[in-house]
Amino acid sequence: MKPDNHPAIPSPRIGVLLINLGTPDAPEAGAVRRYLAEFLSDRRVVEIPPIAWQPILRGIILRTRPAKSAEAYRQVWGDDGSPLAAITKRQAEGLRDAFGKGVLVDWAMRYGNPGIADRLNAMKAAGCERILIAPLYPQYCAATTATANDAAFAALEGMRWQPAMRTLPPYYDDPAYIGALKTSVEEGIAALNFEPDTILASFHGMPERTLELGDPYHCHCRKTARLLADALGRDVMVAFQSRFGRAKWLEPATDTVLAELPGKGIGKVAVVTPGFSADCVETLEEIAIRGRETFLESGGTDFAALPCLNASAVGLAMLRTILHRELAGWVDAA
Ligand SMILES: C=CC1=C(C)c2cc3[nH]c(cc4nc(cc5[nH]c(cc1n2)c(C)c5CCC(=O)O)C(CCC(=O)O)=C4C)c(C)c3C=C
Ligand SMILES: [Fe+2]
Numbered sequence: 001m002k003p004d005n006h007p008a009i010p011s012p013r014i015g016v017l018l019i020n021l022g023t024p025d026a027p028e029a030g031a032v033r034r035y036l037a038e039f040l041s042d043r044r045v046v047e048i049p050p051i052a053w054q055p056i057l058r059g060i061i062l063r064t065r066p067a068k069s070a071e072a073y074r075q076v077w078g079d080d081g082s083p084l085a086a087i088t089k090r091q092a093e094g095l096r097d098a099f100g101k102g103v104l105v106d107w108a109m110r111y112g113n114p115g116i117a118d119r120l121n122a123m124k125a126a127g128c129e130r131i132l133i134a135p136l137y138p139q140y141c142a143a144t145t146a147t148a149n150d151a152a153f154a155a156l157e158g159m160r161w162q163p164a165m166r167t168l169p170p171y172y173d174d175p176a177y178i179g180a181l182k183t184s185v186e187e188g189i190a191a192l193n194f195e196p197d198t199i200l201a202s203f204h205g206m207p208e209r210t211l212e213l214g215d216p217y218h219c220h221c222r223k224t225a226r227l228l229a230d231a232l233g234r235d236v237m238v239a240f241q242s243r244f245g246r247a248k249w250l251e252p253a254t255d256t257v258l259a260e261l262p263g264k265g266i267g268k269v270a271v272v273t274p275g276f277s278a279d280c281v282e283t284l285e286e287i288a289i290r291g292r293e294t295f296l297e298s299g300g301t302d303f304a305a306l307p308c309l310n311a312s313a314v315g316l317a318m319l320r321t322i323l324h325r326e327l328a329g330w331v332d333a334a
């Protein structure tokens, strides 16, 4: 007799699960509230004891922020939904045949849909006995990489017969990633109708305390920027965006830098966001819309927000390289 949780499959398969942060199901306050409640209740993200944090989250933040955030999401929402989800889906589709027939490539969001447990269960049902978890964060951060891996391993808790699991290491200094960024920045700048005085690399911020606690995120960001500058043969400035809450965050802040550059004689800027694998509300609204306004209102003349690697040919080639390496011994040929 075959227990019904045993997949009936001819041969074991391999799964690759691309994971990104998450996004609301719709650009409206209710959906954004549900998404933010899940996201901001994650103790890897807000490291304040729940007894102190939950009243603030439920009492103030979830009453005020959803409407404001929904407005930001509305400005970037596409026919295919949230840009982050749509692009992550295209990345998975673009890698569908990258590792051979026996390798299933799927995608999930850490918060919201499709969920990690849902997709891992589907992979197991499809016969995957080995799964590579791939949080698409080039720079390691406990609030992003670690919580994605936590959620994946938690999803295995209830399984009697677990698949074997690997996780994608951070790739902030990987030559394939730096090379892809270089190509993408050069192509992006060549397509502009102005020559930028400076390139500003804007990474998502983090509370400064996480650096003191040993999170390598800040160092990874700085190293990515240094290697990108070396590759481009020109300076790359670094700043951190999206400050949230009252704690001191990593500095300098992107909005402050954009407001100050024109006064320093820098009137033409190209902003690149190498910490984001896919364009999302943080790049398309915060940088490309609000960042532009800040810069031009401060006296800047030309502003460009360069696209993330997304599902571009160079972006997919990079993902193929770094994922294929982690599949060593599981699959042979790319
Ligand atoms: C790429 C790395 C990211 C880090 C590090 C990160 C840390 C971090 N974020 C918040 C709070 C918010 N982030 C929000 C959106 C958001 N964040 C990332 C990535 C990182 N966050 C992405 C890719 C996105 C976009 C999601 C999308 O749907 O497009 C938001 C929601 C939007 C808003 O209301 O502004 C919040 C809130 C904290 C507190 C934090 C570190 C502790
Ligand atoms: Fe964030």
Ligand SMILES: [Fe+2]
Residues within 6 Å of the ligand: 242, 281, 282, 286
């Ligand atoms: Fe933001």
